[in-house]
Amino acid sequence: MEIEIKEIQELINKREFNKLKVKLNEVNEADIPALLEELDKENVVKVFRLLSKELAGEAFSYMEADMREKLVQSLTDAELKNVMDELFMDDTVDLIEEMPSNIVPRLLRVVNKKDRKIINDLLKYPEDSAGSIMTTEFVDLREDMTIAQALQRIRDIGVDSETIYTCYVLSNNRVLMGIVNIKEILISKEDTLIKDLMETNIISVNTIEDQEEVTKLFDKYDYYALPVVDTENRLVGIITMDDAINVLQDEVSEDFEKMAAITPNEESYFKTSVFQHAKSRIIWLLVLMLSAAVTGGIITEYEQAFAAIPLLVAFIPMIMGTGGNCGSQSSTLIIRGLATDEIEPRDIFKALWKEFRVALLVGVVLAVVNGIRTVLQYQDFQLAIIVGLTLIATVILAKALGCLLPLLAKKLKLDPAIMAAPLITTLVDVFSILVYFQIATALMGL
Amino acid sequence: MEIEIKEIQELINKREFNKLKVKLNEVNEADIPALLEELDKENVVKVFRLLSKELAGEAFSYMEADMREKLVQSLTDAELKNVMDELFMDDTVDLIEEMPSNIVPRLLRVVNKKDRKIINDLLKYPEDSAGSIMTTEFVDLREDMTIAQALQRIRDIGVDSETIYTCYVLSNNRVLMGIVNIKEILISKEDTLIKDLMETNIISVNTIEDQEEVTKLFDKYDYYALPVVDTENRLVGIITMDDAINVLQDEVSEDFEKMAAITPNEESYFKTSVFQHAKSRIIWLLVLMLSAAVTGGIITEYEQAFAAIPLLVAFIPMIMGTGGNCGSQSSTLIIRGLATDEIEPRDIFKALWKEFRVALLVGVVLAVVNGIRTVLQYQDFQLAIIVGLTLIATVILAKALGCLLPLLAKKLKLDPAIMAAPLITTLVDVFSILVYFQIATALMGL
Numbered sequence: 001m002e003i004e005i006k007e008i009q010e011l012i013n014k015r016e017f018n019k020l021k022v023k024l025n026e027v028n029e030a031d032i033p034a035l036l037e038e039l040d041k042e043n044v045v046k047v048f049r050l051l052s053k054e055l056a057g058e059a060f061s062y063m064e065a066d067m068r069e070k071l072v073q074s075l076t077d078a079e080l081k082n083v084m085d086e087l088f089m090d091d092t093v094d095l096i097e098e099m100p101s102n103i104v105p106r107l108l109r110v111v112n113k114k115d116r117k118i119i120n121d122l123l124k125y126p127e128d129s130a131g132s133i134m135t136t137e138f139v140d141l142r143e144d145m146t147i148a149q150a151l152q153r154i155r156d157i158g159v160d161s162e163t164i165y166t167c168y169v170l171s172n173n174r175v176l177m178g179i180v181n182i183k184e185i186l187i188s189k190e191d192t193l194i195k196d197l198m199e200t201n202i203i204s205v206n207t208i209e210d211q212e213e214v215t216k217l218f219d220k221y222d223y224y225a226l227p228v229v230d231t232e233n234r235l236v237g238i239i240t241m242d243d244a245i246n247v248l249q250d251e252v253s254e255d256f257e258k259m260a261a262i263t264p265n266e267e268s269y270f271k272t273s274v275f276q277h278a279k280s281r282i283i284w285l286l287v288l289m290l291s292a293a294v295t296g297g298i299i300t301e302y303e304q305a306f307a308a309i310p311l312l313v314a315f316i317p318m319i320m321g322t323g324g325n326c327g328s329q330s331s332t333l334i335i336r337g338l339a340t341d342e343i344e345p346r347d348i349f350k351a352l353w354k355e356f357r358v359a360l361l362v363g364v365v366l367a368v369v370n371g372i373r374t375v376l377q378y379q380d381f382q383l384a385i386i387v388g389l390t391l392i393a394t395v396i397l398a399k400a401l402g403c404l405l406p407l408l409a410k411k412l413k414l415d416p417a418i419m420a421a422p423l424i425t426t427l428v429d430v431f432s433i434l435v436y437f438q439i440a441t442a443l444m445g446l
Numbered sequence: 447m448e449i450e451i452k453e454i455q456e457l458i459n460k461r462e463f464n465k466l467k468v469k470l471n472e473v474n475e476a477d478i479p480a481l482l483e484e485l486d487k488e489n490v491v492k493v494f495r496l497l498s499k500e501l502a503g504e505a506f507s508y509m510e511a512d513m514r515e516k517l518v519q520s521l522t523d524a525e526l527k528n529v530m531d532e533l534f535m536d537d538t539v540d541l542i543e544e545m546p547s548n549i550v551p552r553l554l555r556v557v558n559k560k561d562r563k564i565i566n567d568l569l570k571y572p573e574d575s576a577g578s579i580m581t582t583e584f585v586d587l588r589e590d591m592t593i594a595q596a597l598q599r600i601r602d603i604g605v606d607s608e609t610i611y612t613c614y615v616l617s618n619n620r621v622l623m624g625i626v627n628i629k630e631i632l633i634s635k636e637d638t639l640i641k642d643l644m645e646t647n648i649i650s651v652n653t654i655e656d657q658e659e660v661t662k663l664f665d666k667y668d669y670y671a672l673p674v675v676d677t678e679n680r681l682v683g684i685i686t687m688d689d690a691i692n693v694l695q696d697e698v699s700e701d702f703e704k705m706a707a708i709t710p711n712e713e714s715y716f717k718t719s720v721f722q723h724a725k726s727r728i729i730w731l732l733v734l735m736l737s738a739a740v741t742g743g744i745i746t747e748y749e750q751a752f753a754a755i756p757l758l759v760a761f762i763p764m765i766m767g768t769g770g771n772c773g774s775q776s777s778t779l780i781i782r783g784l785a786t787d788e789i790e791p792r793d794i795f796k797a798l799w800k801e802f803r804v805a806l807l808v809g810v811v812l813a814v815v816n817g818i819r820t821v822l823q824y825q826d827f828q829l830a831i832i833v834g835l836t837l838i839a840t841v842i843l844a845k846a847l848g849c850l851l852p853l854l855a856k857k858l859k860l861d862p863a864i865m866a867a868p869l870i871t872t873l874v875d876v877f878s879i880l881v882y883f884q885i886a887t888a889l890m891g892l
Contacts, residue, residue, distance in 0.1 A: 026647050030667045155633050164629050165611050165670070182628055183610050187601050201472050219695060221476045222688035224611070224670060241687050242668035248691070249665060252698050253782055260778035260867070261771050269783045270793070274800060278807040281775050285768060289812055292767040293819065296760035303756040310749040313759055314742035317766060317875050321738040322731060324770065325707050325868050329727050332706035336699055337715045347716070354720060361724040366735055373739065421706070421867060422771050429763050 003027060005038045012043055021050040032059035033067060045074040057086020064271065065098045072103055081110040088162045089115070090135035090243060093122045122237075130214050131207035133247060134228040134237030139167040143177055143195035147188050154182070163240050166225045169198045176204060176227055176235040204229045207236060211247050216341055218244040255339060259332070259420035261288065288426050295429045302437040305444075311378065312440055315387050316433065322366060323394040323432045324425035330355050330402030331424050335416045338406060345410045355403040356396065363395035386440050393439075394432040401427055449473060451484045458489055467496040478505035479513060491520040503532020510717065511544045518549055527556040534608045535561070536581035536689060539568045568683075576660050577653035579693060580674045580683030585613040589623055589641035593634050600628070609686055612671045615644045622650060622673055622681040650675045653682060657693050662787055664690040701785060705778070705866035707734065734872050741875045748883040751890075757824065758886055761833050762879065768812060769840040769878045770871035776801050776848030777870050781862045784852060791856045801849040802842065809841035832886050839885075840878040847873055 003023045011020040024047065027035065032051070036044050048071055051059060060068065060083050072080060084092060084107065096107055096119060108116055118136055125131030139161050141150050150167070158164040167185070169178040178198030188197055204227040205214055217226060218241055226244075228237040254264040261284035265272055272280075299316075306312045334351060337343030343351060367388030374384040402424050406416035449469045457466040470493065473481065478497070482490050494517055497505060506514065506529050518526060530538060530553070542553055542565060554562055564582055571577030585607050587596050596613070604610040613631070615624040624644030634643055650673040651660055663672060664687055672690075674683040700710040707730035711718055718726075745762075752758045780797060783789030789797060813834030820830040848870050852862035 028647060028649060028667065151632070158629055159633055161629075164632065182632075183604055183607075186597070186610065186628075187605055201474060203474060218688075219691055221474065222691075224687070241670070241691070242664075245665055245668075245687070245691060245694070248694070249786060253786065256702075256778050256782045260774045262775050262779070268788045269779055270789070270796065270800070274803040274807065277800070277804045278811075281772075281804070282808055282811055285771055285775075285808060285812060286815060288771055289764055289768050289816060290819065292764035293823075295763040295767075299760045299763070300757065303759075306759060307753060307756060310753060311746065313749075313752060313762075314745045316759075316762055317741035317745070317879065318735055318738035320763060320766060321741075321872060321875065322735050324871070325731055325734055326727075328706045328867065329708050329731075332702050333708070333715055336702045340695060340699065342714045343716070350716065354716070354723070357720040358723045358727070361720065362728055362731060365724075365728055366731060369732060370735060373736070377739075422774065425770070426767060429767065433763065 003035070005035060008035065008039065008047065009043075012046070017050060020047075024050050025052050025055055027055075029055055029058035030062050033063045036063075036067060045071065048075075049079070053082050054086060057083050060095075061087055061091040064268070066271065068095060069099060069103065072099065072107070077106070077110055080107070084111055088135045088137055089118060089122065089237075090133060090162075093119060093132070096123065125207055128211045129207060130205045130209040130211060130228050130239060131237070133211055133214070133243055134207070134239045135162050135243075136237045137161045138225075138235075138238045139164050140170045140174075140235070141167050141180065141194050143169055143171070143193070143198070145194045146190065147185055147192045147194070147197075148190045150180075150185055150194055154185075162238070163225050166223070166238075168227055168235055168238070169194055170235055174234040176202060176229055176233055178202065179227065202227065204233075204235075205239070206231065212251050212339075214239060215244050215248040215251065219248075219340075251339075255335070255417045258415065258417035259335065261285065261420075261422035284422060288422055291426045292429065295426075295433050298430065298433050298437070302441065305437055305441050309440075309444065311380075311383065312437075315383075315390075315436070318370070319387070319390055319394055319432050319436055320425075320429050322391060323398045323428040324421065326359070326362065326395045327398035327402040327424035327428050328421035330399040331406055331420050332402075334403050334406045335420060338410055338416050343407075345407055348404070348407045348411075351403050351407065352400065355399040359396040359399035360392070362399075363392035366395065367391045382443060386436070386443055389439050390432065390436040393435045394428065397431055397435075398424065398428045449481070451481060454481065454485065454493065455489075458492070463496060466493075470496050471498050471501055473501075475501055475504035476508050479509045482509075482513060491517065494521075495525070499528050500532060503529050506541075507533055507537040510714070512717065514541060515545060515549070518545065518553070523552070523556055526552070530557055534581045534583055535564060535568065535683075536579060536608075539565060539578070542569065571653055574657045575653060576651045576655040576657060576674050576685060577683070579657055579660070579689055580653070580685045581608050581689075582683045583607045584671075584681075584684045585610050586616045586620075586681070587613050587626065587640050589615055589617075589639070589644070591640045592636065593631055593638045593640070593643075594636045596626075596631055596640055600631075608684070609671050612669070612684075614673055614681055614684070615640055616681055620680040622648060622675055622679055624648065625673065648673065650679075650681075651685070652677065658697050658785075660685060661690050661694040661697065665694075665786075697785075701781070701863045704861065704863035705781065707731065707866075707868040730868060734868055737872045738875065741872075741879050744876065744879050744883070748887065751883055751887050755886075755890065757826075757829065758883075761829075761836075761882070764816070765833070765836055765840055765878050765882055766871075766875050768837060769844045769874040770867065772805070772808065772841045773844035773848040773870035773874050774867035776845040777852055777866050778848075780849050780852045781866060784856055784862050789853075791853055794850070794853045794857075797849050797853065798846065801845040805842040805845035806838070808845075809838035812841065813837045828889060832882070832889055835885050836878065836882040839881045840874065843877055843881075844870065844874045 039047060096104055137160055139154055139158060141153060154164055164182055166179055166181050171177050178200045179202055180194060180198040184197055203221055207228055207230055225238045225240045227235055228239060230236050257264045263280040263283060265280050371384035371388045405419035409416045409419045485493060542550055583606055585600055585604060587599060600610055610628055612625055612627050617623050624646045625648055626640060626644040630643055649667055653674055653676055671684045671686045673681055674685060676682050703710045709726040709729060711726050817830035817834045851865035855862045855865045
């Protein structure tokens with residue numbers, strides 16, 4: 001960053017606004033929001049007004065919702081219109097979706113009639129669909145254009161287009177016929193026809209496609225932009241890779257949260273209130289706590305066993321912990337593999353067979369190491385055998401469940417990320433305790 | 447995909463290679479590797495040879511290591527040269543890095559002398575550094591060029607450049623002076639000078655910058671490519687966004703694995719052998735299992751307590767489970783926040799204060815719900831109080847550790863992802879069991 005927050009404060013205090021303006025307009029648009037966040041409240045709007053029209057619009061598209069709301073409420077209609085003019089359609093729609101409903105009419109009032117129509121159409125796409133994240137500003141060409149005509153078209157409308165890297169060749173009724181990228185246009189002869197240059201084997205997505213699937217296509221095909229078409233294959237918008245990265249990051253964060261038994265929340269950590277944090281976490285904690293009562297219930301069935309041999313109780317944390325960790329390892333690998341398409345739901349038996357062999361290997365090693373420890377510490381061979389057998393059974397079960405449940409969830413069109421460590425651990429606990437006391441009572445004749 | 451694997455098999459069997467060739471060359475390069483994977487071994491090279499030079503090279507850059515190795519060993523030197531010619535420098539370096547050392551001399555032999563020099567330079571950059579993932583094919587312009595001259599330069603070298611979207615303006619000694627994107631070049635007048643058009647406020651990375659930091663810059667600034675400079679600010683390469691997405695996905699997978707107590711492994715799930723899977727998982731399992739023995743040791747200290755009131759044992763799984771889940775929630779949010787720069791190490795007290803309040807709220811709710819359950823099930827008020835107090839203390843401790851440990855790790859330049867659920871759970875277990883029996887013996891006068 002070329003300007004420090006202190007310097008801005010100083011220039012404001014000295015009322016050297018012209019100097020501040022020059023300095024500010026050298027800052028990268030993506031760094032403006034962080035600067036504004038650090039300013040005193042009363043200076044935020046003042047500083048924002050010093051930005052050039054272009055920079056103001058670009059910086060706006062990087063801001064978080066609360067900062068945007070503050071600005072929208074302080075700017076005049078004319079200023080707001082300037083900002084909105086600079087936004088691409090996907091950012092405009094994002095803004096309208098996140099603003100409180102009392103502000104929305106004002107936002108719609110300052111955009112022109114044609115854009116208002118487009119915005120209203122975009123607002124209708126389901127949340128997290130390709131339609132909801134696409135933008136409508138792209139370069140459209142015709143098959144019978146020459147390179148010279150195409151270049152002219154790009155010059156005419158390119159400035160308002162989110163990307164000119166990929167151009168879209170449309171028929172008269174806007175059906176997507178081909179794509180051609182700017183590199184090919186530039187290195188071809190002036191009288192070449194677009195139809196002789198365009199790629200007709202096109203990867204496109206439908207407007208209602210899930211945004212997570214869209215990010216997978218970007219990951220797989222390395223495109224800079226993907227065309228979004230309606231059911232009649234008419235081009236309605238494009239999604240650019242920078243937006244796909246944002247979606248990807250959001251989806252990953254959501255997976256992390258779900259896998260840690262948190263109800264996902266779109267706000268950032270510090271912007272989320274204590275109450276909201278508690279709310280996102282309490283549901284799963286309650287479910288898992290009450291489920292753990294089942295394990296507790298099983299333990300009470302074996303009161304006699306551990307009344308006779310109290311040492312049995314000492315191994316409960318280790319067995320539960322190991323079961324949980326083993327299940328978590330398997331479920332994490334499977335969930336992540338499903339998210340990156342490395343694993344498909346049809347691989348279920350292949351994965352299960354792999355996990356079974358891994359579990360056997362890991363279980364035996366753990367049983368042996370723990371056995372040695374138990375014999376050294378308590379001089380009790382029988383206990384080493386009981387705990388060892390329990391460990392092997394627990395590891396196999398944990399890895400089987402950790403592998404099966406996410407794959408089953410995927411098959412049932414549920415989110416595999418729910419079938420993660422917390423749930424698996426709780427399930428494995430029940431079985432491992434049951435197995436433990438069964439083996440113990442059988443072998444010890446209790 | 448335009449062609450099914452069955453169709454390919456049929457065309458091979460009927461020896462209709464010309465028809466197969468036409469069909470194959472319509473397939474997207476990113477879909478070729480999956481097709482080859484499904485073919486019988488003896489047909490893989492046969493089919494690969496049918497691809498056009500361009501498609502073969504592009505498809506090659508999407509393949510996994512084992513497939514590439516198979517091909518490299520089967521192709522003639524001339525064929526191999528054709529493939530290598532099509533690869534961008536970053537892909538060439540990737541290939542050389544992953545091939546067994548006995549193949550590398552052959553790979554280096556078929557590239558020309560100039561490229562061999564570049565490859566050797568690129569191979570010297572540390573693993574996971576910006577230098578190791580950059581490519582050296584970009585469009586370089588001069589400040590005093592006109593738009594017409596710049597366009598000519600792009601036409602001359604653009605075809606071999608990984609991207610022409612962003613062009614780099616260099617001084618005589620290759621110092622990066624500015625960047626200008628193709629959109630601005632196209633919409634400007636022919637006699638405009640590049641220096642009047644270029645952006646001089648450049649975000650660049652140094653060759654030794656960590657690749658994870660590079661992906662953060664892409665996420666923040668929405669660039670299609672980032673320039674990589676040496677210590678004298680000379681441009682040595684660029685990193686394109688599609689490569690950044692791949693790095694991002696790898697880094698996320700690595701975080702997931704570390705957080706599930708798995709030693710990260712670059713191979714995909716099914717390509718990893720059972721033995722390798724077991725090896726990646728056993729280390730943490732052993733460490734955590736032996737640590738859990740500490741909790742077991744504490745339990746044996748209180749044998750008298752649960753000999754007197756066996757019901758006390760029934761609550762152990764629930765307390766341990768809740769502690770683990772609470773710690774996992776906090777550590778996951780903090781680790782993910784650190785990975786996305788939403789949380790900074792200096793926010794440690796702010797985060798701790800937030801987690802403390804969340805923990806208090808969550809702990810009280812859990813204690814009350816469990817209290818009601820305990821009273822209904824066992825008609826035991828004292829037990830409800832004991833477990834309730836333990837729950838509150840455990841939740842606070844779990845959330846404090848889950849917040850503190852990743853932040854401390856970051857401050858110590860360690861990877862915060864290590865401080866995830868498995869380790870936190872094991873630590874919290876020790877304390878929660880201690881607290882539980884302390885409260886129980888005190889209140890019950892055992």
